[in-house]
Amino acid sequence: MADRDRLKEQVIAEVDRRRDELIALSLKIHANPEIAFQEEKASAWLADYLESEGFAVERGICQLPTAFRASYGKGEPRVAFLAEYDALPGVGHGCGHNIIGTASAAAGLAAKAVAGETGGTVLVIGTPAEEAAGGKVYMAARGAFQGLTCAMMAHPGNRDVAVSYALACLELNVEYHGKAAHAAARPEAGLNALDAMVAAFVNIGLLRQQLRDSARVHGIITDGGQAVNVIPHHTAASLLLRAEEDAYLDESLKGKVLACFQAAAQAMGSTDMGNVSATVPAIHPSVAVAPPDIPIHTEAFRDLAASEAGHGALLDSAKALAMTAVDVLTDAGLRQRMRREFEGGG
Ligand SMILES: [Zn+2]
Ligand SMILES: [Zn+2]
Numbered sequence: 218m219a220d221r222d223r224l225k226e227q228v229i230a231e232v233d234r235r236r237d238e239l240i241a242l243s244l245k246i247h248a249n250p251e252i253a254f255q256e257e258k259a260s261a262w263l264a265d266y267l268e269s270e271g272f273a274v275e276r277g278i279c280q281l282p283t284a285f286r287a288s289y290g291k292g293e294p295r296v297a298f299l300a301e302y303d304a305l306p307g308v309g310h311g312c313g314h315n316i317i318g319t320a321s322a323a324a325g326l327a328a329k330a331v332a333g334e335t336g337g338t339v340l341v342i343g344t345p346a347e348e349a350a351g352g353k354v355y356m357a358a359r360g361a362f363q364g365l366t367c368a369m370m371a372h373p374g375n376r377d378v379a380v381s382y383a384l385a386c387l388e389l390n391v392e393y394h395g396k397a398a399h400a401a402a403r404p405e406a407g408l409n410a411l412d413a414m415v416a417a418f419v420n421i422g423l424l425r426q427q428l429r430d431s432a433r434v435h436g437i438i439t440d441g442g443q444a445v446n447v448i449p450h451h452t453a454a455s456l457l458l459r460a461e462e463d464a465y466l467d468e469s470l471k472g473k474v475l476a477c478f479q480a481a482a483q484a485m486g487s488t489d490m491g492n493v494s495a496t497v498p499a500i501h502p503s504v505a506v507a508p509p510d511i512p513i514h515t516e517a518f519r520d521l522a523a524s525e526a527g528h529g530a531l532l533d534s535a536k537a538l539a540m541t542a543v544d545v546l547t548d549a550g551l552r553q554r555m556r557r558e559f560e561g562g563g
Contacts, residue, residue, distance in 0.1 A: 221547050224334065228327035228539035232532055239323050239535070240528045242266065246315035247523045250304030253349030256283045259302035259315075260343050263322050267341055270326055279359040281352060285343035286361070287325065290332045294366035294552060296542045297340040298324045299493065301347045301370065311514045312348060313373035313506060313522035316531045321370055323535035328542040335546035340365070344489075348396075351489030357496050366552060367498040367545055370490065371534035373522060374503035375451075375511055389436075389456040389471075391417070391478050395485060397450035397514045407448030411441055413485035414452040420477035421456075432470055433459040443512060450512055472561075498559040500541070506530040 232239070246259045260276075260283040268274040272287035302318035305311045325341035332339050342361060346352035353361075362368055378392060393414055398407030421434055428434070436456030442449030458474060460466040482491065490501045506526045511517045521527055544551055 221543060224331045224543045224547065225540045227331050228543060229536050231327040231330040232323055232535045232539065235323060235326065236532065239319055239531060242322075243315045243319040243528070243531050244523055246302060246318060247310045247519075250309035251302075252306050253303045253346035253352070254281070254283060256302050256304075256345050259283075259318060260285055260345065263300055263302065263318055263341070263343060267322055267325060271329065272325070272341065279356045279361050281345055281355065283343070283345040284352065284356060284361075287341040287343075288338055289325070289329045289340075290336070290338040292337060294337040294546055295340060295364060296328065296337065296545050297342050297362070297365045297368045298322075298328075298538055298542075299353070299368055299370040299490070300341055300343045301345075302343070303346050303348050303352075305348055305514060308514060308516060309519050310522050311516065311519040313513065313518065313527065313530075314347065316373045316506070316522055316527055316534065317370055318343075320531050320534035320538065323531070324369075324538035324542065327535060327539035328546070331543060332546075335543065337366075337546045339542065342368075347489055351492065353489035354492045357492040362493050362496045365497045367500070367555060368493050369500050369538050369541060371530075371538055372501060372503050373506040373527065373530050373534075374513060375505060375507040375509050375518075376503065377505045378503040389458065389474065390453065391456070392440075392451065392453045393482060393485065395448070395450050395452075397512055398448045400446050400448050404448060408450070408485060409448050410452040410485070411449040413481045414438055414441070414454060416485075417454075417478045417481035420480060421474060424473055424477055428470065428473075429460065429465065431459075431461040432465070433457070434470070434474055443510075450514060498555045502537070504530040504534050504537075 264274045264285045267287040272289045274287045276285045278284050278286050298321035300318040300321040301314040328339040344353050393410040395408035395410035438454045440453040493499045507521045
């Protein structure tokens, strides 16, 4: 364990050592916004950076010219950081993908610095067009994520979220991320996160008649959207689950309620990271760069993605992802639990 702590200190130091070049790269991508499938500069800058630092780089994988795969090391486990770098039409980097791309590359470089000791393969996979078509959908269908031990990325947001559902004494905090759009002018451009939440609550209502007498599921929607004329891009709810027997609560009730939320997310479409997480164990935490009242996909958020707050989120994301990679690379028991949870569907 002490050994693992030392490796984590090493990856943190590696990110800190590269601080200036990472911020410069993030700002360069931010200043040159390229929309879905046209991310020629951003993907080349990231791929070149990794190649110049010793990664083997394949460009244009999965028949997508702006996708790439950078790898270092060999054999199992195979830990991948996913880099997004597309911008929004008109708004530029209003989703902060300059931070995502740079943080994932940075996490890859930090993990590389300890890979000699941990063994295994470190990958940075460039995934274009999250905002439009969902590049990862094509990449997943074309096998890009097959054989990975896990895939990780962190998304800048307006709050810190470690896991999309966090368990504490069977309190569930659930969030959906969709896409904002004007509800009257261009509703079809949006992805309504409130629809998913409503569907999940309906699912839970239907589930109740199949639960044991003593079981209780009750919850509230804590974020149902920001403005009536905007398709909600984010919703959140808190629930409490109770049952007389711990075993029933843990093994049965929790899984059933989470399935209600997952089914609703699939009805929504969700982020294209969802397609990755159907293939391999995956995480997609959010790191706050903006206060709660500033949603993603806005000009205000875009400006924050190039601010000190954005730089902080970039460095924090890179460190958190790289430290998680250390855990995965060094802990066979953890990998087994990940596999079991993934195969059991939670
Ligand atoms: Zn976005
Ligand atoms: Zn995004």
